[in-house]
Amino acid sequence: MGFPARLLVLLSIGALLYQPITRGDSAKDSPCFLVLPGEEGALNIGRHWGDATPAATIFIDLRKVTSAVSSFEFRTLDPEGVIFFGDMGDHSDWFVLGLRRGKAEMQISSVMTNISVRGGQRLDDGQWHRMLVMNQGDSVRLDVDGDELLTLGHVSYPIIERHAPEMRLAVGGLLLPASHLLAPMNTAMDGCLRHWIWLNQSTTWREGAALQAKAKPCFSALRPGSFFPGAGLASFRPADLAGGAAPPNGSWGLQVELGLRAPRQTGLVLAVGAPDGSLALTLALQPTALVARLGNRTELQLPLPEGPCLDAPLRLRVSPTQLALQLGNHGDTLPGQPPDFQWLQEAWLGQDGRLFIGGLPEGGETPRPQEWGAFQGCLRGIQVQGHQLDLDSALFRSDTIWAHSCPGGHEGAGGGS
Numbered sequence: 001m002g003f004p005a006r007l008l009v010l011l012s013i014g015a016l017l018y019q020p021i022t023r024g025d026s027a028k029d030s031p032c033f034l035v036l037p038g039e040e041g042a043l044n045i046g047r048h049w050g051d052a053t054p055a056a057t058i059f060i061d062l063r064k065v066t067s068a069v070s071s072f073e074f075r076t077l078d079p080e081g082v083i084f085f086g087d088m089g090d091h092s093d094w095f096v097l098g099l100r101r102g103k104a105e106m107q108i109s110s111v112m113t114n115i116s117v118r119g120g121q122r123l124d125d126g127q128w129h130r131m132l133v134m135n136q137g138d139s140v141r142l143d144v145d146g147d148e149l150l151t152l153g154h155v156s157y158p159i160i161e162r163h164a165p166e167m168r169l170a171v172g173g174l175l176l177p178a179s180h181l182l183a184p185m186n187t188a189m190d191g192c193l194r195h196w197i198w199l200n201q202s203t204t205w206r207e208g209a210a211l212q213a214k215a216k217p218c219f220s221a222l223r224p225g226s227f228f229p230g231a232g233l234a235s236f237r238p239a240d241l242a243g244g245a246a247p248p249n250g251s252w253g254l255q256v257e258l259g260l261r262a263p264r265q266t267g268l269v270l271a272v273g274a275p276d277g278s279l280a281l282t283l284a285l286q287p288t289a290l291v292a293r294l295g296n297r298t299e300l301q302l303p304l305p306e307g308p309c310l311d312a313p314l315r316l317r318v319s320p321t322q323l324a325l326q327l328g329n330h331g332d333t334l335p336g337q338p339p340d341f342q343w344l345q346e347a348w349l350g351q352d353g354r355l356f357i358g359g360l361p362e363g364g365e366t367p368r369p370q371e372w373g374a375f376q377g378c379l380r381g382i383q384v385q386g387h388q389l390d391l392d393s394a395l396f397r398s399d400t401i402w403a404h405s406c407p408g409g410h411e412g413a414g415g416g417s
Contacts, residue, residue: 032308039194041194043171045172046216046403049396049401052178055173056171056172057168057175060169062167069134069200073129073130073131076190078190078405080098080185080392081186082173083191084171085097085170087167089168091180101118103122103123104119105185106150108155112156123144124404129144130145135156138153138154172189174187190405225261225380226380227402227407228359232397233357234401235354237353239351243387254318256270257316260311261311262377263309264288264308265285267374269283269285274353280294280348281295281318288304292323297339297340305327310327322336359373391403391404
């Protein structure tokens with residue numbers, strides 16, 4: 001099976017290939033991460049990748065509503081996504097609260113108005129924030145941590161006077177097509193809720209992926225990055241990435257920088273795949289070395305520092321003349337081989353090339369050595385060709401991956417953050 005066909009198979013059955021973590025913090029057995037249980041009573045509203053449906057949904061009997069106030073605590077390091085959505089059971093009267101560039105954004109659509117507004121301080125700081133949304137008369141107000149953040153007047157009818165018998169409330173997604181939003185938004189939200197009260201009603205979730213037995217936990221402590229639990233991958237089309245095209249002067253090279261925090265293991269950090277399914281470049285961890293392989297002729301091994309946990313910046317550079325690798329303060333180079341470099345260049349600049357992060361698709365025709373198993377750990381600040389890589393923009397991403405958060409680490413376990 002060729003490369004494009006194998007990718008289609010991956011897209012359709014990816015959720016079956018990788019078993020998600022079932023309880024507690026995903027890396028609790030690792031010396032790199034806090035040995036603590038997941039946050040009790042918290043709901044992870046991260047959901048299936050590429051699916052705009054909510055993480056969880058409840059239904060409110062409006063005949064019993066006496067106070068149009070909803071409150072909850074919210075925590076995230078994700079700068080954009082949907083926190084919660086509400087409507088009256090159709091697409092004509094709805095409300096969305098989300099984040100854009102880290103700031104709260106409300107979108108309201110009703111017979112009275114269509115309006116979108118954003119403002120206030122950034123909330124994507126990894127701290128718990130108490131949020132309150134109130135419908136008073138024809139106004140909607142958002143308070144954060146006890147302070148009024150946004151108020152919109154003459155935009156809605158009072159909830160307690162609605163003739164509809166029921167209101168739907170959903171977290172982490174939408175109950176209408178994303179194309180209906182007044183301002184387009186990447187709806188995925190890597191975040192958690194706790195201590196919620198929705199319209200002073202009983203708040204039993206009725207349905208949603210977040211309620212399943214294998215749903216992601218909420219880490220008890222956070223640090224920035226993208227967490228790979230040892231099962232799953234993200235893939236990108238290099239041609240779609242910023243800086244992915246060949247420079248005008250024709251002097252092309254590949255540069256990757258990231259922060260790596262991981263236990264000693266055998267696992268693939270990244271790979272560049274050619275259209276025929278072969279791998280033009282791999283960067284993998286072995287228990288004692290970081291190994292970069294360019295084509296079939298060039299292999300560079302960099303010994304790992306002492307200690308059970310790696311926590312250091314990583315830099316990989318490939319030019320027509322050399323392969324360079326650096327981990328923390330230690331680095332090495334090898335002369336490049338023209339056929340290997342050309343193989344990588346053609347794979348990267350072609351429309352059917354792929355960049356894999358954290359693992360490889362199953363069922364490939366190219367043999368996969370043991371050290372190319374899935375990576376477990378935290379990757380932070382991933383930069384490719386000088387541009388930040390956002391896992392929310394991936395061509396495919398396994399549901400097991402936390403796109404914007406990693407579990408907190410032991411003090412003194414390493415020098416990174």
